[in-house]
Amino acid sequence: MSDNTRPLNEDDVRHVAKLARLQLKDEEIIRFTEQLRSVLDHAADVASLDLEGIAPTAHPLELSNVLRADEVTASSDRDEVLRAAPSVADHRFRVPRIVGEAP
Amino acid sequence: MSSLPEGWDMVVGLEVHTELKTATKLFCGCANNFGDEPNTNICPVCLGLPGSLPVLNEGAVEFAIRIGLALHCVVQPSSFHRKNYFYPDQPKDYQISQYDVPINGPGYLDLPDGSRVGIERAHLEEDTGKTTHVGGTGRIHGSDESLVDYNRSGVPLVEIVSGPDIRSAEQARGYAAELRSILIASGASDGRMEEGSMRVDANVSVRRGTEAPFGTRCEIKNLNSLRSVQRAVEYEALRQIAILDDGGTISQETRHWDEDAGKTQTMRSKEEAYDYRYFPEPDLVPVVPSEAFIRQIEAELPPMPAQRRRELIAHFGDAATDAQLDQANAAVELNLDPFIVGAIEKGITPALALARTANELAGLGDDAMSLPKDDYIALLKMEDAGELSATQSKKVLADLVAAGGGDPKAVAESKGFEQLDAGALDATLDEIIAANPDEWARYREGDDKLTGFFTGKVMAATQGQADGKAVNAALRQRRS
Numbered sequence: 001m002s003d004n005t006r007p008l009n010e011d012d013v014r015h016v017a018k019l020a021r022l023q024l025k026d027e028e029i030i031r032f033t034e035q036l037r038s039v040l041d042h043a044a045d046v047a048s049l050d051l052e053g054i055a056p057t058a059h060p061l062e063l064s065n066v067l068r069a070d071e072v073t074a075s076s077d078r079d080e081v082l083r084a085a086p087s088v089a090d091h092r093f094r095v096p097r098i099v100g101e102a103p
Numbered sequence: 104m105s106s107l108p109e110g111w112d113m114v115v116g117l118e119v120h121t122e123l124k125t126a127t128k129l130f131c132g133c134a135n136n137f138g139d140e141p142n143t144n145i146c147p148v149c150l151g152l153p154g155s156l157p158v159l160n161e162g163a164v165e166f167a168i169r170i171g172l173a174l175h176c177v178v179q180p181s182s183f184h185r186k187n188y189f190y191p192d193q194p195k196d197y198q199i200s201q202y203d204v205p206i207n208g209p210g211y212l213d214l215p216d217g218s219r220v221g222i223e224r225a226h227l228e229e230d231t232g233k234t235t236h237v238g239g240t241g242r243i244h245g246s247d248e249s250l251v252d253y254n255r256s257g258v259p260l261v262e263i264v265s266g267p268d269i270r271s272a273e274q275a276r277g278y279a280a281e282l283r284s285i286l287i288a289s290g291a292s293d294g295r296m297e298e299g300s301m302r303v304d305a306n307v308s309v310r311r312g313t314e315a316p317f318g319t320r321c322e323i324k325n326l327n328s329l330r331s332v333q334r335a336v337e338y339e340a341l342r343q344i345a346i347l348d349d350g351g352t353i354s355q356e357t358r359h360w361d362e363d364a365g366k367t368q369t370m371r372s373k374e375e376a377y378d379y380r381y382f383p384e385p386d387l388v389p390v391v392p393s394e395a396f397i398r399q400i401e402a403e404l405p406p407m408p409a410q411r412r413r414e415l416i417a418h419f420g421d422a423a424t425d426a427q428l429d430q431a432n433a434a435v436e437l438n439l440d441p442f443i444v445g446a447i448e449k450g451i452t453p454a455l456a457l458a459r460t461a462n463e464l465a466g467l468g469d470d471a472m473s474l475p476k477d478d479y480i481a482l483l484k485m486e487d488a489g490e491l492s493a494t495q496s497k498k499v500l501a502d503l504v505a506a507g508g509g510d511p512k513a514v515a516e517s518k519g520f521e522q523l524d525a526g527a528l529d530a531t532l533d534e535i536i537a538a539n540p541d542e543w544a545r546y547r548e549g550d551d552k553l554t555g556f557f558t559g560k561v562m563a564a565t566q567g568q569a570d571g572k573a574v575n576a577a578l579r580q581r582r583s
């Protein structure tokens with residue numbers, strides 16, 4: 001997506017959908033390609049502005065250093081949290097085994 | 104220094120993750136406590152529940168800056184990004200990390216051997232939960248599954264990325280060891296590799312000669328000890344050279360180090376490489392440490408290992424042997440030098456304090472550091488005064504460390520350790536000399552090699568209760 005000159009195509013949308021673990025039908029790919037392209041076109045309008053001499057913005061709020069003291073506060077009740085999980089064993093969340101290691 | 108075939112050069116960079124010793128997690132007030140009951144330190148923020156909002160921990164920022172300053176880094180304004188990926192150890196499906204602007208920019212680390220390794224960055228990020236894989240013999244028949252504990256999810260980490268400046272497996276180990284000492288000395292981390300609070304990944308490539316362009320690199324994961332770092336880097340460089348020598352090519356991939364097999368194995372290839380779709384974390388604002396805050400942290404930074412090595416060696420003056428210099432380096436590397444300096448200041452013979460610390464205390468693992476210094480010094484005092492033999496002293500030390508401290512006198516008594524009195528020693532010597540008349544004759548004629556023979560016999564007969572120095576003195580006395 002760093003290549004600003006190339007228009008977004010259906011393969012890009014398939015790639016992004018795969019990364020987001022979304023299973024899309026072909027007609028959805030076509031529709032989302034159009035929609036995403038119009039979003040990117042809008043962003044391109046911003047990119048066409050002359051921003052010479054204007055510092056990049058890291059955050060829309062004019063704030064920095066929002067910090068909290070390193071002090072322990074109460075955690076959630078374990079049983080209550082685990083009751084909301086689909087599957088539990090030994091006080092832990094039980095999930096299907098994922099092949100391979102964490103990235 | 105390198106053991107690579109003639110004409111080959113290796114290029115190594117290390118990525119080190121270290122957990123910070125904060126009381127709480129990076130973005131919530133849950134306790135940061137290794138070893139607690141599973142899922143007892145969790146809340147909506149570190150579980151990634153909708154509507155929860157992260158708030159940055161001031162203590163983690165301070166520790167990160169300490170690490171940066173100790174590594175001569177540029178401490179700078181920084182911001183956070185989301186690194187997106189799906190894996191059950193990460194309940195939000197993204198990890199909050201620093202991307203284009205880390206809190207610590209370029210710096211360097213000087214090794215005891217005089218070489219310098221550049222630091223590219225040292226940034227803040229959150230740790231993931233702990234997954235445990237259980238096999239198909241579990242309660243659900245025939246299924247493989249994973250169990251997840253989120254106590255570690257959100258624990259503050261600093262990731263330290265070195266430049267591609269390392270040129271041998273020994274240097275890689277030396278870098279990891281010195282970095283570990285610095286992290287512990289800074290107070291930011293406990294550096295326990297076997298508990299996973301410090302984790303090392305190595306990027307390794309090889310090239311023909313020191314001027315050639317860098318080759319294709321592989322990333323090696325699962326280096327859980329300093330020894331693994333050295334062995335894995337050496338193995339990987341030789342593996343790549345063998346492939347290139349055969350006319351093959353290296354494919355960029357992530358490889359897993361198997362310590363038992365002594366090999367690296369493919370984990371995933373570049374085609375499967377993750378696309379993390381980093382984007383700015385909208386729920387966190389930038390961190391802009393003031394110059395005054397940075398200078399205050401700098402002023403409070405404790406002495407670093409390089410300085411402590413110099414100070415320790417100064418106690419031995421010019422008389423230090425090469426072996427003692429090695430012992431001093433080993434002691435500082437393990438942050439045990441305060442035990443030696445403390446003992447010397449209390450009047451213990453410096454050579455004894457150094458030897459017991461670098462040889463025995465260092466061999467007792469991470470628990471050694473938790474032994475109260477006063478208990479240790481009291482034990483050395485007993486040995487220095489001849490109240491305990493070296494063998495006895497080592498046994499008492501092992502017990503003290505296992506128990507997390509105690510009164511060495513009481514431990515020695517409970518083990519029945521009393522120094523053999525002169526009469527008992529004489530009687531033992533009489534028996535041994537009578538049983539070994541030929542050796543005794545040669546010893547009397549001046550064969551000093553037999554000193555060890557007789558000392559060993561006395562030690563065996565007394566189960567180590569005799570004091571080696573007293574045995575030597577008695578032998579010499581009988582010869583004259």
Ligand SMILES: [Zn+2]
Pocket residue numbers: 128131132133144145146147148149150257
């Ligand atoms: Zn939490």
